Amino acid sequence: xxxxxxxxxxxxxxxxxxxxxxxxxxxxxxxxxxxxxxxxxxxxxxxxxxxxxxxxxxxxxxxxxxxxxxxxxxxxxxxxxxxxxxxxxxxxxxxxxxxxxxxxxxxxxxxxxxxxxxxxxxxxxxxxxxxxxxxxxxxxxxxxxxxxxxxxxxxxxxxxxxxxxxxxxxxxxxxxxxxxxxxxxxxxxxxxxxxxxxxxxxxxxxxxxxxxxxxxxxxxxxxxxxxxxxxxxxxxxxxxxxxxxxxxxxxxxxxxxxxxxxxxxxxxxxxxxxxxxxxxxxxxxxxxxxxxx
Numbered sequence: 001x002x003x004x005x006x007x008x009x010x011x012x013x014x015x016x017x018x019x020x021x022x023x024x025x026x027x028x029x030x031x032x033x034x035x036x037x038x039x040x041x042x043x044x045x046x047x048x049x050x051x052x053x054x055x056x057x058x059x060x061x062x063x064x065x066x067x068x069x070x071x072x073x074x075x076x077x078x079x080x081x082x083x084x085x086x087x088x089x090x091x092x093x094x095x096x097x098x099x100x101x102x103x104x105x106x107x108x109x110x111x112x113x114x115x116x117x118x119x120x121x122x123x124x125x126x127x128x129x130x131x132x133x134x135x136x137x138x139x140x141x142x143x144x145x146x147x148x149x150x151x152x153x154x155x156x157x158x159x160x161x162x163x164x165x166x167x168x169x170x171x172x173x174x175x176x177x178x179x180x181x182x183x184x185x186x187x188x189x190x191x192x193x194x195x196x197x198x199x200x201x202x203x204x205x206x207x208x209x210x211x212x213x214x215x216x217x218x219x220x221x222x223x224x225x226x227x228x229x230x231x232x233x234x235x236x237x238x239x240x241x242x243x244x245x246x247x248x249x250x251x252x253x254x255x256x257x258x259x260x261x262x263x264x265x266x267x268x269x270x271x272x273x274x275x276x277x278x279x280x281x282x283x284x285x286x287x288x289x290x291x292x293x
Contacts, residue, residue, distance in 0.1 A: 142193065
């Protein structure tokens with residue numbers, strides 16, 4: 001089969017290596033600005049590429065990647081208590097979703113770029129031919145400014161497993177032009193990247209637009225995601241998530257008013273009208289003389 005020759009070696013848009021899914025000029029790296037604000041130029045989206053068995057690689061021609069999560073929250077109200085929400089009760093989180101938009105390549109389409117045997121390499125032409133799910137890895141790459149703040153400028157930070165920084169990993173870039181202005185050359189060629197893993201994804205829709213007044217053909221795909229995590233943390237009932245009044249953290253005054261959650265540092269004031277902690281009461285106090293001169 002002639003198409004089999006285009007798996008890997010001869011197909012420059014589908015011969016994964018060096019962290020990207022191809023070796024053609026479409027996958028060349030450029031520079032990006034160093035800011036404290038996160039910028040899309042530094043976001044890398046990695047998926048399994050068909051024919052590569054060792055690791056996921058960066059998709060090089062993605063113009064849009066939009067993950068989304070939602071869940072419903074039900075209102076609990078009681079007859080005879082007026083127009084008052086007694087409690088908001090979170091329901092089950094809906095399956096997360098994401099959307100890809102990618103330029104269609106002659107020798108590598110969106111499905112090949114997510115691990116399926118499509119295009120010239122295989123028979124997949126429909127969602128009904130997808131027998132297995134795939135993973136997506138998103139890397140939010142830090143700028144040099146931010147890496148300098150955490151003491152790993154041009155090197156990258158390697159977080160500890162099952163710790164708050166467990167999803168932070170160093171990634172390396174190839175050396176291009178050495179800057180010897182500091183007298184010692186470059187300190188390194190790496191950055192920190194915040195890893196988010198979207199696990200066991202299934203495509204729910206695919207579309208492509210062939211328009212007479214547009215030269216570039218774009219294809220879009222929507223996926224449902226089984227789980228989202230940092231690939232390092234052990235998730236469970238006692239996951240440290242913040243706003244926990246049982247640990248003395250400053251969360252909602254409503255949840256901190258019970259005796260079981262209060263200690264001497266969070267003594268309740270104001271009784272049943274909200275139970276403000278001593279550390280929070282300052283935010284709602286005022287001088288009556290200034291109100292009633």
